[in-house]
Amino acid sequence: QVQLVESGGGLVQAGASLRLSCAGSGRTFSQFAMGWFRQAPGKEREFVASIRGSGGETRYEDSVKGRFTISRDNAKNTLYLQMNNLKPEDTAVYFCAQRSGYLIRSDPKEYDYWGPGTQVSVSS
Numbered sequence: 001q002v003q004l005v006e007s008g009g010g011l012v013q014a015g016a017s018l019r020l021s022c023a024g025s026g027r028t029f030s031q032f033a034m035g036w037f038r039q040a041p042g043k044e045r046e047f048v049a050s051i052r053g054s055g056g057e058t059r060y061e062d063s064v065k066g067r068f069t070i071s072r073d074n075a076k077n078t079l080y081l082q083m084n085n086l087k088p089e090d091t092a093v094y095f096c097a098q099r100s101g102y103l104i105r106s107d108p109k110e111y112d113y114w115g116p117g118t119q120v121s122v123s124s
Helices: none
Strands: 002-009 010-013 018-027 034-039 046-051 058-060 068-073 078-083 092-098 116-122
Touching: 002 092, 018 034, 018 092, 018 116, 034 068, 034 078, 046 068, 046 078, 058 068, 078 092
Parallel strands: 010 116
Antiparallel strands: 002 018, 018 078, 034 046, 034 092, 046 058, 068 078, 092 116
């Protein structure tokens, strides 16, 4: 049974940094692409970043390019999202997700397993 658990969220001021982690278990972590998504109150879940199984290819949503970095440590079965220069509009619940495929995708429908989410709140 695949399990994903996020950690690292919190309340910070604008301009601060946070690093989210997502610990995975249940199947060979390195074989599958993973992604970060977020959902703000009253809004649909949106793509943030994704990374190939090997970690060699990444993709970002335009508003986070240059501020967020997705990475993974397959030896530790852990996915990361380093978030710098946070803005109030980054406030949301952040979810990690895993595909049953190797290639990166930005559509949440392409992801099969999801963590419960971690809250990130950025004050102005």
